[in-house]
Amino acid sequence: MSALSKLIAVEAKLFLREPVSLFFVFALPIGLMLVFGLPQRAGTAADTGQHAEQTFLPSLALALTIGMLALFTLPMALGIYRERRVLRRLATTPVQPGLLLVAQVVVNLVMGVLGAVVTATAVRFLLDQPAPANFAGFVLAFLLGVACLFAVGLLIAALAPSARAAQSIGPALFFPLLFLAGAWLPRDRMPAALAAVADYSPLGATVDTLGAAWAGANPELPQLIALAVTAVVASAAATRFFRWE
């Protein structure tokens, strides 16, 4: 087996041996949906606007899965690898330490996709939500959202001075992003200026484009572009600033 496939296999095993990350990916999004989704399903929710959209909650759950992997587990794992000098150790072998980053991203991506499938299936059957109507648009929005959030996660890993710092920066960024996505206050009730920023924030744009495609519409092009631009800029900065030791 090649070095990269071995690295991916080992990283996958390490991921699966960590109950916390498994909980983040497979249990938490479904749990949140059941808690918040059931009242809505019972028809007691009198909300209008963003929160009333049937696809808002499942889109938010998917964005949560990606966001937690990208902003919590990925930067922390890389921070630990740097602190423990695993990256340095790899540099003494014929293999480039960058391969470990690739392996980490691949494993987190695969887990993200698996988590999304599990969550979407749960939504489908537990909440009687239809499957995504515009499937191609849904996949595109999902991939761009993943690219954008993972790039931000890699940037955190690059800039955080320690694993502990990465562990705090991730959530410190995640919750404001979640707020901007409209998790608490629907975006239609935010001040116009804030809502405008929120529409193009990583989680906001991800939730909107996923939701639109789920409902059968085309995702808004400017939001897709915002995700792509953020992905490119953040990953370029991460590459530029990444420290190996």
Place this chain on the structure above:
Amino acid sequence: MPVIEVDHLQKRYGEKIAVDDVSFTVEQGEIFGVLGPNGAGKTTTVECVQGLRRPDGGTIRVLGLDPVRDRTEVRQRVGAQLQESQLPDKVKVWEALDLYRSFYRNRADIDELLTDLGLAEQRNTYFQKLSGGQKQRLSVALALVGRPEVAILDELTTGLDPQGRRDTWDLVERIRDRGVTVVLVTHFMEEAQRLCDRLAIIDKGRVVAIDSPAGLLTRVGTEHRVYFRPAEPVEDALLLASPDVTGVTRYGEEVTVTGTKDVLQSVMSVLNGRGVHYTDLRVEQPSLDDAFVALTGRGSRTAAQSPTDGRSS
């Protein structure tokens, strides 16, 4: 042809000169020590040899290759154990070996390696459950899994208990017996004295001396000492009459006689010749510690215990 040639190596970090002027050669099949206090430039020197850092001056050849330009080839043939390098908590011993093995062209047999390093029973153990000595042995195993021609071992025994340290020394000798040339970076004099065929003493970024441990001792001319407590008085002049004796000092009832390596015979012949009874006789041979102090003008022990971390050196 030497396995490693370092010629007038220089390396700076910003304003700070880590390595000022270091030259040495390492021959095939020897255990070569790089010895010096923390911050002397030992680790920087071997990191340049591994191609992890680009020298600011001088040249390095490893197996006839340039470690920076031919980095992949050098890394195929040189195994390294890094100071303070760890693995993820939940990786199993065999998984780590299997992974690192996949990076190399020449692959060692994992079970054989585990048995050789006394880790056979830990095959399925998580890294976090290993003892300090076991972690260190695994680290060495990872350095050997690509069947290297040269193994660079950096501060191998730091943090190990005395038993773990002695086990690790046996291990280094077994590595050499496999035909691997070993470069051993250490600040423990005892370790260098026990293991190294030759060693370079580095201090403040410069080579102070290169020799065998015995050669270094001869070179600095450190004296042997004999201590004893005579039952009846012995005159200094009787002891000093021998050409092997260079000095006599007394602390209370204890007499200390210094001199050449034959000083013990001289003392014994005086004591036995006069029928003087004595107790608490002991002999102190010069150690590399003494040679180090003589060569660098400072104590290695204080240097070894200084809180500054040698990591960036």
